[in-house]
Amino acid sequence: MRQNYYRITASNRFQAVIQFLRKELGWKASDPLFTYINSAFSPAPDDTVANLYKCFATEGHLIVNYSSTAAWG
Amino acid sequence: MVSLFRQLVWDGTVPIAIKLAPTSLPTSSDRLLDTYYIQAPRISYLPLLIPEIRKNMCDLVMDENAAAAVREEDWWFETENGGVMKWHWPIGLLYDAHMVTAFAAESYFPTSSSTLAAPMTLLLHLTNPPTDKLLMTPSLDTLKSSFMSQSKEADFLRWGSTRRMTSLRKAEQDGLWDGIREHNFDNFWKVASKTFPHPNPSSPSLGSTPPTPNPDGSGAGTTNDAYAVRSVPIRLFLPDSPALQDLYPPLMDNGVHATLGDLLSSHLPLLFPGGKSSQNINLHGAYIVVQGIEPPLDAEIGWLGASLAGADGWVNVCIGLRT
Numbered sequence: 001m002r003q004n005y006y007r008i009t010a011s012n013r014f015q016a017v018i019q020f021l022r023k024e025l026g027w028k029a030s031d032p033l034f035t036y037i038n039s040a041f042s043p044a045p046d047d048t049v050a051n052l053y054k055c056f057a058t059e060g061h062l063i064v065n066y067s068s069t070a071a072w073g
Numbered sequence: 074m075v076s077l078f079r080q081l082v083w084d085g086t087v088p089i090a091i092k093l094a095p096t097s098l099p100t101s102s103d104r105l106l107d108t109y110y111i112q113a114p115r116i117s118y119l120p121l122l123i124p125e126i127r128k129n130m131c132d133l134v135m136d137e138n139a140a141a142a143v144r145e146e147d148w149w150f151e152t153e154n155g156g157v158m159k160w161h162w163p164i165g166l167l168y169d170a171h172m173v174t175a176f177a178a179e180s181y182f183p184t185s186s187s188t189l190a191a192p193m194t195l196l197l198h199l200t201n202p203p204t205d206k207l208l209m210t211p212s213l214d215t216l217k218s219s220f221m222s223q224s225k226e227a228d229f230l231r232w233g234s235t236r237r238m239t240s241l242r243k244a245e246q247d248g249l250w251d252g253i254r255e256h257n258f259d260n261f262w263k264v265a266s267k268t269f270p271h272p273n274p275s276s277p278s279l280g281s282t283p284p285t286p287n288p289d290g291s292g293a294g295t296t297n298d299a300y301a302v303r304s305v306p307i308r309l310f311l312p313d314s315p316a317l318q319d320l321y322p323p324l325m326d327n328g329v330h331a332t333l334g335d336l337l338s339s340h341l342p343l344l345f346p347g348g349k350s351s352q353n354i355n356l357h358g359a360y361i362v363v364q365g366i367e368p369p370l371d372a373e374i375g376w377l378g379a380s381l382a383g384a385d386g387w388v389n390v391c392i393g394l395r396t
Contacts, residue, residue: 013315015208040235041225042218044161045208051318055230055304070218 001025005061010050014043021066036065075272078380082364083258085115087168088192091126094151097199099139106134110192114256115165115364116384118220119150119158120211121254126197146210149202150195157206158195161219166310166389168193169362173393174312182367190365217250220385224249227306227386228268230320231378237268253384261384269386270299270379300324305378307388309340317341323375333377333390334370337361344392345370362391 001024008017018035027033037043037056053062065071091109098104109130113122123145132140150158154175158167171193209215225235238246245264252261300323309317317340325331337345344359360367364381374388382388 011315037226038229040229042222043226044219044223046159046315047318048315051316054319 008049010048010053012049013045014047014049014052015045017049017064018045021064025066032068034067034070036067036071038063039065039071075380079262080258082381082383083114083116083261085165085364086112087115087165087365088190089113089164089168090192090194091130091150091197092194093130093134094196094198097197099135101136101139102134104134106130113164115163115168116253117164117256118160118162118216118253119164119167120160120213120216122164123148123211130197131199143199146212147200147202148211149198149207151198153194153196157203160207160209160211160216161223163383163385163389165364165383166391169365169389169391170310173310173360173362173391176393213254220250220253221246223385223387224268227382230304230306231270231302231386233303241267249384265384269297269382270302270375271297272299272376272379299379300330300375302375302378305374305388306382306386307336307374307378307390309337310389310391311341312393321374323373323378330373330375332370333361333368333372333374336374337370341392358394360393360395362393363388 006020008020014035018033021035022029022031022033025033035042037052038058043052049062056062089111091111092107093102109126111122111125127143127145131143135143152158152171152175156171156174162170172191176191209219221238225238228235228238241249241264245267248260248264251257252264302323304320305323307318307321311317319340321331321336323331325335334345334347338347341359363377364383368377368381377388378386
């Protein structure tokens with residue numbers, strides 16, 4: 001990816017992050033994409049970025065990990 | 074006491090009336106069978122009901138060829154006012170969120186005990202799922218991984234890591250899901266008791282005086298004390314808006330046990346202005362539903378997290394407006 005830090009409007013659902021990531025990576029809709037917060041769990045796609053930030057932010061950032069295969073259990 | 078509430082939550086059911094959407098039916102269908110009623114477990118999920126609905130409704134209404142052509146991955150459920158039912162929400166949450174939005178408190182809590190709870194009517198569509206609203210397919214693999222993810226998110230909120238969930242053996246993790254699928258309380262809680270918090274022995278049961286709080290949080294790495302968690306996994310559901318989620322510590326800054334009233338008055342002050350001091354919530358415009366009951370506002374959130382959480386560890390608080 002071109003950069004590691006992005007800004008997103010807090011009221012977006014996490015689904016918007018997933019879609020953005022697909023576009024940025026140039027992955028097709030059929031390519032498997034797994035997303036995690038803090039290398040620990042996958043949030044529900046209908047949860048909002050605001051909720052996730054309030055609960056799981058690290059030093060002002062919400063850390064999203066992605067993978068093409070399932071990771072972290 | 075906590076096992077009693079866990080059993081009550083586990084045994085909780087909601088009535089659902091399922092109607093086939095007329096547009097989904099081929100003309101050869103027998104339309105005499107209009108509605109199929111299910112008393113569904115609150116902690117279960119709609120995809121788990123599909124085999125029963127298919128056998129007892131679709132296969133009877135449609136002729137053999139039409140029934141054979143039905144693809145379950147295209148199914149979706151909709152309420153009468155157009156709400157799309159999410160596959161990954163527990164059925165009890167779907168019911169509570171719909172009922173508090175559609176009806177006033179007087180309807181949700183009938184005054185006469187002889188009045189049965191109203192069924193939630195769902196239209197079953199067999200084609201053209203609105204994937205942008207469903208966000209997931211009704212496949213059991215997807216549902217299982219969604220359940221495990223929600224359980225891990227709750228684990229992370231409580232303890233700051235998913236160590237309790239990830240240290241379960243594979244057979245134990247599968248056992249959690251099988252316990253839900255088979256609705257087996259003992260099999261589920263045999264494993265879940267390793268990850269869920271317990272109200273400590275000196276913590277208050279209903280009606281007793283709160284004990285002296287112990288806010289030092291020591292031993293949080295190993296304890297399962299419901300009041301030692303970092304945050305209680307709670308989601309607040311307001312009508313027709315995304316859920317509100319935040320850090321909800323079970324102890325306030327002064328070490329006192331935080332109550333549901335404290336939480337609501339600090340996060341939704343316009344709806345819950347009084348907090349702890351005004352127990353008569355009838356004075357205000359809003360009411361709350363957790364697992365189908367209206368909990369007292371002085372219920373402690375640490376206790377709620379240990380006793381009234383769903384199988385995924387989350388306490389879902391639905392907020393409705395009184396007329």
